[in-house]
Amino acid sequence: MNHKTLIIGIGNSGRQDDGLGWAFLDAIESLFLENLDLEYRYQLQVEDAELIARYNSILFVDADMVQHPNGFNFEKLYPKDVNSYTSHELNPETVLHLAKTIYNVNPECYMLSISGITFHLNIGLTEIALLNLDNAIRFFKQDFYNSVTTF
């Protein structure tokens, strides 16, 4: 079992604020924090169950069309069998459920959703998304990082 924390950034930098998940990873990488593994994803796939089964602690980061207070939302996730019509886009709860079913593990898992405004075909985050990203990174450094690295 890997005792680092895995952060999976989900999104697509070619669709404006949908790139928030990846921008978050870029920002975290530049901080040179220890005990973190970073993974970029367009969407979650079934094989991600095998990946997360190797970690005790996981943080998913994704853009959200919902406008949250402070520009982001943080919540704990639990395994859940959420049936989707498509197999090339799974939600984090389903990936957790798969990991539990196939690999018999139940890692500590959280979701950080960062509010975006526009998701059209273009490169670059909107100003509001950048502000929300800053808030999310501040939260990560001050509240999340210290707590998970002391597990």
Next chain:
Amino acid sequence: MSQKIVIDPVTRVEGHGKVTIHLDDQNKVKDAFFHIVEFRGFERFIQGHPYWEAPVMVQRLCGICPVSHHLAAAKAIDQIVGLNPEDLSVPAQKIRKLLHFGQVFQSHALHFFYLAAPDLLFGYDADPLKRNVVGVAMEYPEIAKKGILMRKFGQEIIKLITGKKIHGISASPGGVHKHISAKEISYFLDGKDIPDINTMIEWSLEIIQFMKAYHENNKVFMDSFAAYPSGHLGLVNKKTGFLELYDGFLRATDAEGNITLDDINNDDYADYFYESVERWSYLKFPYLKHLGREKGWNRVGPLARLNVCDGIETPLAEKERQDFKAATQGKTNNMTMYTHWARLIEVLYCAEMMRNLLHDHDLMSNDLIRKGTRRNRGVGIIEAPRGTLIHEYEVDDKDRITHCNLIVSTTHNNEPMNQAVRWVANNVMDGRPEITEGMLNQVEVAIRAYDPCLSCATHAMGQMPMEMTLYDSKGEILDYKVK
């Protein structure tokens, strides 16, 4: 009252399409279409970019098979810098081939385990809430584990060579930019971190046996469902005529196996192909000029490739090909559902080829880049997982791309998929006043056999519901469902 049934979007294909089935007053099928409603415009907006950017940019066409676009563009750009495929250094050719086999292996594994297996394991009429990859993982965890690890193996090969599992970079004009070390190769051979290449071969054989048994037990359905005569197109090895995925001659046959395109050079493709357009789809319809729009269209992909080739160079896959051919007494196979079986034989072929290459010391050579005399046109043709992929570029004297033509695998399969939809509409839905989930799924099953890739790598959670709409002859909605 005549009706129009819309299935939008089609599920468990890569990207989204829409099927419309038009019924007459007696609920008889009047016509059926498979629409591609997404417009990408890559051929246009790549113009003006330096030619060396093409292999990087075109990867963004696809999140499932970016390597195929990367390599097809790279082969075309090699020609711009004056090199034909055989002019590249042997190590560069082998590294590109290993990358390609890894790509096809993981893509085919994805298709079988994630897209096709739910139908095969649960049946086409099973509850759709169960008939999906999550359902497979829940009820068949061992199969799911193998599927995950086979896909992972191919993706790790891609990551090794390109640096990333998706949208990495390996090919440079005239070769590749890095060799592979012995330590990196051992990752795939020692079985410590991931199952080794021999295990991949063993599992490939297992799923072929599963598929053979499935054909035996469901012969009537597999032999008849969405079966129709068609042409077949694919690359064949320039020396042997065997199955070829990276570089070869273009060969096509008609539904009886008669040669309709006789091993032509890649550079000459434009002399033989036309693309027509229809007002109801953004996807073009390629066909062989000399046969015309009605008779000149071809299937591409695993079934077509096994139909046009003379053999397979790896022993285990060749044995399986012979069994596959025996099912039709050696004749050309026009049965759509055999595409799944053919795909799995290619999985085995890729695994065997990867094993050969992973033991080849040329991978560790630093002889990686060659140079030639500059040209203004390049054509790169490759067999992507879904079929023949054509990239053509013209550049000006300032190295800017002035013309780009892409014929992707799913474009070749446009008419075949429409034929498949019409077959289902006529044979399954005709005369039935009610549209059941199982019937709707059979339309999708027919399309999924081609593993179409309609658009890729867009990401908007919650923005892609499955919608079904029923219209009357006046265009008013009779029924509407969202999943």
